[in-house]
Amino acid sequence: MIKLAQDSQGLCFQAVSVEDAQKVKNMTSDEAMVYSYIETAGREGIWTKTIKMRTNLHQSIVLRCLKSLENQRYIKAIKSVKYPTRKIYMLASLQPSVEVTGGPWFTDSELDSEFIENLLNITWRYVVSLTFPRAFEQDNFADKQGPQQATYPASYKGYPSVTQIHKFVTDSGITNVELGVSDIRALCEVLVYDDRLERRDAGFSYKATWQSVVAFGGGFEGDELDDALDGFTESPCGRCPVVDHCGRDGPVNAEECVYYDEWLIN
Amino acid sequence: MASKELAELCEVILQDTYGELASSIVAILFAHGRLTASQISKNTKIPLAAVQRTLVALIQNRFVLYWQDLEGSKNVYYYANWQQCYSILWTGQIITTVNKMFSENLNTSSQASKAAEVVKNMHIFGHMKVQDYLDAHSPEDSNEISSVMTSLVKQKILTPLYDFEFHPIEDIFGQLYQKHYKLINADRSGPQSEIAKKGAATIAAETDKSALLTRKDEANIGLIKVETASKNGGANRARKIIGSRRNASAENESWTVDKDIVLSVNHEKYLLLARNNDLVKLASKRVGKVTGQVYKRLLACYESKISRCNQEIQPGVDFNISTMEVAKGIDSQLDVQGSIVMPSNKRKVKQEVDDGGRLRKKTRLDGDLNGGLDDDVGDDDDDLLDDDDAYDDDGHSDMNGSTNGSGSVNGKTSVEATNRHLELLADSPIRFVRKVGNRGGGEWFVPFNELVQDLKRVTYEDIITRKYGPVATRLLRVIREKGKVDEKLLSQITLLQSKDICSHLTDLQGIGCLNLQEVPKTNDRAPGRNFYLWFHKPTRAYSLLVQDLYKTMNRLYTRLGSERKTSSILLAKLEREDVKGNEETYLSAQEKRELAELRRAEEKLLVQLFRVEGLVRIFRDY
Numbered sequence: 018m019i020k021l022a023q024d025s026q027g028l029c030f031q032a033v034s035v036e037d038a039q040k041v042k043n044m045t046s047d048e049a050m051v052y053s054y055i056e057t058a059g060r061e062g063i064w065t066k067t068i069k070m071r072t073n074l075h076q077s078i079v080l081r082c083l084k085s086l087e088n089q090r091y092i093k094a095i096k097s098v099k100y101p102t103r104k105i106y107m108l109a110s111l112q113p114s115v116e117v118t119g120g121p122w123f124t125d126s127e128l129d130s131e132f133i134e135n136l137l138n139i140t141w142r143y144v145v146s147l148t149f150p151r152a153f154e155q156d157n158f159a160d161k162q163g164p165q166q167a168t169y170p171a172s173y174k175g176y177p178s179v180t181q182i183h184k185f186v187t188d189s190g191i192t193n194v195e196l197g198v199s200d201i202r203a204l205c206e207v208l209v210y211d212d213r214l215e216r217r218d219a220g221f222s223y224k225a226t227w228q229s230v231v232a233f234g235g236g237f238e239g240d241e242l243d244d245a246l247d248g249f250t251e252s253p254c255g256r257c258p259v260v261d262h263c264g265r266d267g268p269v270n271a272e273e274c275v276y277y278d279e280w281l282i283n
Numbered sequence: 284m285a286s287k288e289l290a291e292l293c294e295v296i297l298q299d300t301y302g303e304l305a306s307s308i309v310a311i312l313f314a315h316g317r318l319t320a321s322q323i324s325k326n327t328k329i330p331l332a333a334v335q336r337t338l339v340a341l342i343q344n345r346f347v348l349y350w351q352d353l354e355g356s357k358n359v360y361y362y363a364n365w366q367q368c369y370s371i372l373w374t375g376q377i378i379t380t381v382n383k384m385f386s387e388n389l390n391t392s393s394q395a396s397k398a399a400e401v402v403k404n405m406h407i408f409g410h411m412k413v414q415d416y417l418d419a420h421s422p423e424d425s426n427e428i429s430s431v432m433t434s435l436v437k438q439k440i441l442t443p444l445y446d447f448e449f450h451p452i453e454d455i456f457g458q459l460y461q462k463h464y465k466l467i468n469a470d471r472s473g474p475q476s477e478i479a480k481k482g483a484a485t486i487a488a489e490t491d492k493s494a495l496l497t498r499k500d501e502a503n504i505g506l507i508k509v510e511t512a513s514k515n516g517g518a519n520r521a522r523k524i525i526g527s528r529r530n531a532s533a534e535n536e537s538w539t540v541d542k543d544i545v546l547s548v549n550h551e552k553y554l555l556l557a558r559n560n561d562l563v564k565l566a567s568k569r570v571g572k573v574t575g576q577v578y579k580r581l582l583a584c585y586e587s588k589i590s591r592c593n594q595e596i597q598p599g600v601d602f603n604i605s606t607m608e609v610a611k612g613i614d615s616q617l618d619v620q621g622s623i624v625m626p627s628n629k630r631k632v633k634q635e636v637d638d639g640g641r642l643r644k645k646t647r648l649d650g651d652l653n654g655g656l657d658d659d660v661g662d663d664d665d666d667l668l669d670d671d672d673a674y675d676d677d678g679h680s681d682m683n684g685s686t687n688g689s690g691s692v693n694g695k696t697s698v699e700a701t702n703r704h705l706e707l708l709a710d711s712p713i714r715f716v717r718k719v720g721n722r723g724g725g726e727w728f729v730p731f732n733e734l735v736q737d738l739k740r741v742t743y744e745d746i747i748t749r750k751y752g753p754v755a756t757r758l759l760r761v762i763r764e765k766g767k768v769d770e771k772l773l774s775q776i777t778l779l780q781s782k783d784i785c786s787h788l789t790d791l792q793g794i795g796c797l798n799l800q801e802v803p804k805t806n807d808r809a810p811g812r813n814f815y816l817w818f819h820k821p822t823r824a825y826s827l828l829v830q831d832l833y834k835t836m837n838r839l840y841t842r843l844g845s846e847r848k849t850s851s852i853l854l855a856k857l858e859r860e861d862v863k864g865n866e867e868t869y870l871s872a873q874e875k876r877e878l879a880e881l882r883r884a885e886e887k888l889l890v891q892l893f894r895v896e897g898l899v900r901i902f903r904d905y
């Protein structure tokens with residue numbers, strides 16, 4: 018009914034709840050040993066191999082214990098982001114720690130690209146709204162004459178800070194996953210690397226880039242969607258799978274090249 | 284030395300424009316470095332006489348340079364000059380540019396076409412003596428041509444050609460070095476040790492060489508004062524006045540082209556103009572169209588100040604441009620004023636609440652801005668009228684009521700409005716411009732060298748994005764910023780799964796964009812225990828890309844040739860005297876269709892070729 022525990026003053030005893038005691042009482046001694054290791058591992062979980070090593074039990078016995086404990090719903094198997102191939106167990110009643118789950122970006126220990134992509138877009142949209150007046154208004158100008166450009170002056174100070182963006186994302190109720198300010202910063206940084214945001218004041222706040230607005234169909238008349246390929250990538254050779262074998266007297270050459278035949282027809 | 288890809292491209296170009304013979308001679312020179320005429324003949328199996336005839340033409344256009352070994356064998360060696368061969372591609376664009384320049388500057392259309400014609404002929408003949416060219420035309424024409432030439436020389440589109448430009452610069456340097464070395468060696472009081480002598484000779488030779496080269500950059504090179512010209516029949520070169528740069532541009536009339544000099548097309552100038560164009564495009568894309576136009580004016584101010592793309596310039600009186608100068612040239616139709624939207628106070632107030640003291644401290648708007656804005660608390664976001672009112676405080680009261688905020692005040696664009704655009708440019712992470720002073724409403728400096736690096740970077744990223752998608756570029760940007768990165772960190776920063784990253788990394792490695800470094804953790808260098816660090820080396824990445832671009836251009840050009848060859852019978856028919864001009868009657872429907880098809884293919888290939896060429900320029904010449 019009591020177990021050894023450790024606090025700042027040294028070893029001591031801790032009372033164990035009747036339920037827990039009951040659980041352990043019904044186990045075999047092997048099971049109880051395995052259970053105790055899993056319990057001490059807490060929210061980090063413990064690898065089956067470690068259990069085997071610590072308990073000095075035979076592999077098959079450990080496996081049998083784990084199975085029976087799992088069947089009684091005392092423990093559960095979890096996946097760790099760090100060691101995706103390891104079989105890791107923890108008490109059924111606990112939530113895995115951030116190290117194990119990988120933080121908000123992970124769903125079932127897989128990076129949730131779709132979730133991230135959505136958040137990136139939302140964040141970006143928000144920053145755009147504070148960076149450019151009338152960025153996505155071009156439809157309103159369809160028949161009227163729109164402005165050629167509308168930009169805030171360089172002295173403009175309304176670019177959102179990370180805390181502000183964080184507040185916006187949490188307030189908007191887009192997700193119920195808990196996001197910290199540092200998570201939001203990580204998102205903004207990805208947007209910077211996508212050339213959709215720029216850092217201001219050494220990363221204190223962020224500003225959207227104009228070309229990203231245009232690339233997403235914003236901007237004004239004449240800010241044509243610049244998705245035309247550059248001369249290189251549009252040329253057959255720029256995308257050619259056999260470019261290394263191509264030459265004047267090579268097995269493939271420009272004069273007879275089928276990629277050109279195709280390209281010239283289109 | 285030209286790379287294999289470049290050499291092949293030059294051959295293809297020459298073959299198209301100057302024929303098989305010229306092309307094969309240049310090809311052999313590319314392959315072997317330098318050769319004498321008889322060696323060329325032996326290697327190409329072309330009779331010596333034909334080789335010599337062709338060489339004359341090639342030298343005239345400087346596709347081939349030569350050098351006589353005066354010391355030993357007295358042999359004359361020939362070298363292929365890829366710069367000149369490559370520049371054939373620019374011919375069309377240069378002619379168009381000149382035409383446009385002359386038509387825009389209120390010249391008569393006859394002048395514009397004359398100018399284009401002069402430049403075209405310069406391209407055909409390589410170079411020409413002014414007098415000879417004038418003599419070939421009627422006296423009435425020659426007057427106009429001479430004035431056209433004067434302005435072409437003034438704008439440095441044409442430039443005098445000197446003897447030394449027919450020789451490889453390395454040989455010239457070698458000769459200078461030998462000369463100085465001998466002098467130094469003979470001088471007993473000079474440096475004693477061999478190393479010191481060589482050092483001194485190198486320095487002296489370098490100085491001489493750059494003196495030769497900079498001669499071309501002088502402001503009024505190739506021009507003479509009119510009085511002098513009339514008095515001495517244009518022969519008095521000694522009185523050419525150099526250095527009064529300001530005067531020259533002010534008194535346009537008093538200078539005329541020196542009829543005794545030999546002129547040729549100045550490709551440096553073309554590259555400068557092309558670079559400005561590309562930079563304006565970049566500014567329009569990154570900041571906005573109106574700002575781009577303002578930037579265009581700023582860059583135009585540099586046109587007379589720099590003579591080549593790689594010229595090193597520093598901020599200072601010579602290279603600073605005042606806002607006034609920029610504002611002067613801006614098209615009055617341009618909405619300079621209205622394109623900048625003043626933030627409404629509502630938003631600003633919210634801002635201050637949100638961020639507390641920090642932002643309050645940073646809310647440093649120019650005095651006039653604040654003055655105007657503080658009054659309209661609670662305005663609607665887009666109320667341009669009120670913004671204009673704000674400007675009225677600055678003394679531009681003529682702006683009243685212009686809802687579209689036309690940026691023109693009595694035809695002049697206001698300095699403040701121009702400044703705002705320049706500030707936007709200065710504010711961009713791309714180093715478009717730097718503010719260096721406050722005189723003349725603000726002084727600005729364009730750090731071309733750094734800016735060109737940014738242009739290359741952005742262009743490169745664009746190509747990568749188009750070719751491999753945005754994820755690849757995201758990775759590239761992270762790697763460039765962080766230096767050397769391993770995959771785990773990459774995955775953390777980019778929020779991408781390692782398995783998605785890997786294929787992109789290998790793609791990028793394949794084209795030389797990324798390199799991989801292995802750092803062993805343990806002594807046994809077991810591959811499993813190594814760190815694998817990715818890094819990006821721009822110079823290498825760019826130069827490999829340029830090779831690919833050459834290759835692409837080569838293929839495009841070759842294909843053009845083969846398309847023409849397929850239709851050679853038809854093309855020959857078009858050349859017939861009786862058919863020329865009467866195509867309608869002489870061509871069958873089938874032939875017409877074939878011709879249309881050919882023209883379409885030709886155009887498509889050429890357009891593509893020039894687009895690729897534009898990329899080469901960015902990475903190689905700017």
Ligand code: SF4
Pocket residue numbers: 253254255257258259260263264269270271272274275276277838
């Ligand atoms: S010519 Fe054809 S085969 Fe050769 S590189 Fe280009 S696309 Fe590829």
